[in-house]
Amino acid sequence: MSAGKNTAAPTGGNDSHKPSNFIKNIIDEDLKNGKNDSRVHTRFPPEPNGYLHIGHAKSICLNFGLAQEYNGLCNLRFDDTNPVKEEDEYVNAIIEDVKWLGFDWQERLYFASDYFEKMYEFAIELIKKGKAYVEDLNAEEIRQYRGTLTKPGKASPSRNRNIAENLDLFERMRKGEFPDGAKVLRAKIDMSSGNMNMRDPVMYRILHASHHRTGDKWAIYPMYDWAHGLEDSIESITHSICTLEFEDHRPLYDWFLDNLEDVHHPRQIEFARLNLTYTVMSKRKLLRLVAEKHVSGWDDPRMPTIAGMRRRGIPPAAIRDFCNRIGVAKADSMVDRAMFDSCIREELNKKAQRVMVVLDPVKVVITNYPEDKVEDLPAENNPEDENAGSRMLPFSREIYIEREDFREEAPKKFFRMVPGREVRLKHAYYVKCTDFVKDETGEITEIHYEYDPATRGGWSDDGRKVKGTLHWVSAMHALDIEVRLYDHLFSKENPDDSRDETDFIEYLNPKSLVALKNCKAEPGLRECKQGERFQFLRKGYFCSDNLDFTAGKPVFNRIVALRDTWKKMQQK
């Protein structure tokens, strides 16, 4: 029994779940030891060669989140050291995505390419110290000399070239005197190291390529290992957070910074990247889905890209909440998509206006309701938010209900409409099914109800109880809309499994997109604009599409379905 030291900390706030993690422990320790003048300064360093996905969101939330928590700063920095892969289109998309996620780097938008000159100077420093040399061997030869995982490498003939010659050659590399691949600059470290990264790694390669920012100014471009630590150092980063595969690059990260005079030396920390069930996360695979047209583009609502999630209608707050909940650790993991869905529902339950939409309509005639009568019934907009107000709903003799809400004969526990039974039409009346009509194929074409005028608003105070409550839409007022139901992109939990020989494309879920073109919505939805989120009562959360939605042809995407215990019961 714990004493009442329960400090306010409401659990409702979406950004409030912030479990402890090993990175915070490291930062706490560093702070305690007075490192970095008690500063915390992180960065999110994407390469502008593709679109951001939920895995990047984890890193973004981590880096910006840490900065917020420790009253520090977080930079947005483009790691644009490879001109042949990088484009402005990507930097713009990335900027938009990070902003949309809700983070602010203020004026600290940086580019690695802005540091090329400084990096060049640092390289000269290393050459002068005899710690870097120009290599004549070609790529294939370098590989030969490097050895293997179990065999040490051997020294290249270029390794003991004198400093003056190295300086001269490196300068001529910069001037563009040599063709691509003719030479590289290498760090002189240890050709027999157990860590392959330390076997004289390449620092610069010759690339006569036009860079998206520096144009044709450079003929040589720095490699990641050489560049990244310098970028961090120049920006006075305190904690350089990256993913696990860079763990064995850390000795090199440290070596470069240790062998330069008077440079700030950040601490690199590695964490496990995010994997999510029923999707793939690698840039290569995502690119293939787009290139082979398995999806409509990078922003297809089924894609795990930020752009895709935005178009799907997933609120940024839900993504942030998710990233906080999954935590940060070093163990490889695969997070259940259900956890993400839960975060999305939690956010939307509080915020989304309720609206009635019949996805699979069947006509109902209320036989004792006057032919030409129409009445407006009030309906609350969100029972979870008393400030959400209410709206008026037109009710008339003919309405639509969901086909699945009627059965000729009731299975066990089915408490929707069956002949003879009384149910409630949400916000309207109690109705009793008196009859139904079938066509020659046996399909039900029309259902007859009788309503009880005394139950206006959907309530009776005579103690009478109804078990079921159905959503409906007045036929003559209904707005025709298209609804796109999205489901997992893949039908296999881990389509990415490296031990599986099957091409991941084979696991694509054929039902990941089901378009319903004949849905009936309450008339208020006529006022809807692009990108608005709703709860379609009893069905799920939906968002008007950002691209295909027009007033003449309203299109809604299903963000996520509501929890459905009835469906669950049936499946058992």
Added chain:
RNA sequence: UGGGGCGUCGCCAAGUUGGCAAGGCACAGGAUUUUGGUUCCUGCAUUCGGAGGUUCGAGUCCUCCCGCCUCAGCCA
């Protein structure tokens, strides 16, 4: 008989200087409910990859073993 990591409930994940296993998701019951939604109760690891050892006491320390991930781009 190369280097670097990781292994706590079905899935994530906390576990201060060893003191006797948080929380979330999922799942299962039940209550409330004009959404079979929400909310609310309740249950859900005598056990921390395994085996030994140190200790009054170990998920936390030591030893050995097992499993998984990762590195041989002039990609990041």
